[in-house]
Amino acid sequence: MAGTLTVWRFPTATGADTAVETLKDLQKQHLIVVLDAAVASWEDGAHKPKTQQLHNITARGTLGGTFWGLLFGLLFFIPLIGAAVGAGIGAITGVMTDVGINDDFIKKVREQVTPGTSALFVLSSDAVLDRVHEGFLGQSPELISTNLSHKEEARLREVFAD
Template sequence: MADLIVISFDSETQAEAAYNEIQVLQNDLVVELAGLALVTVDGEGKTHVQHPGAVGNVGLGAAGGALFGTLIGILFFVPFVGLVFGGLFGALFAGIDKTGLNAEFRERVKSSVTAGRSAVVLYATKLTEDKFAAALAPYGGTVVQTSLSAEDEKALIHDLDAGPRG
């Protein structure tokens, strides 16, 4: 099972510090990441996404990375390079509504990451919760979390792979 965790922050500075700390925690084996992104929303409401590239020992491969990119796009309505819209996007929304990433979860994320705020989004395959929480506590933030079961994760990857190729 993987955890998709969204942590929103009052400032970009706090979010960047937490984002950098999570990368250190990955190196220290406190968290195993399949995806990590820093999402900032400027004063005009425009969303910007930054990710560290290869996150290290990913393990999910291209489909998992594409899934994470698609999840970011759906949560923040940010199109990612290579994301095919149309039938694929509709199929993913239908599949996601069956998982913990339902409309209620997406609305909580949208309302917690608004103009002037930032967020760190991570897709963790393994997490030592107490060490992770202690390391991120100094940065503050509001946590919105959902867990994807292994079945839900496979279904979403299947939906992603079943879409048209561009």
């Protein structure tokens, strides 16, 4: 089953946690299939975000902790460690690029997930977009990135525009 990776930014540090509850409800209603998901919550004043893979709503081990650990390391932690470690991850980042996680993706997420915000990372399939949109009304999600085609991404942005 092919999936779509989307990253949704929320204007508060707890917004993604609220969205997880909505995502659970939507999945119970069979309006989306969540293959895997994770949250990054960044409190004001914190040096880095808290990250968590969501085991309780996803297919067991779809991507796994290694994927999420690597992704969150690239996004939030590697720049703090320095170039010595960063130079050693070139081969791994090549694999990530193959699935749409490239420099542009990393830059977008780094720029937009900042102290006081949060993000929900979702690998999903079979979403009923209009109904999923209804479920998230009032939560102010902003699509940061997706591996959808340009046409599919435009449709997703259109559905979620306020």
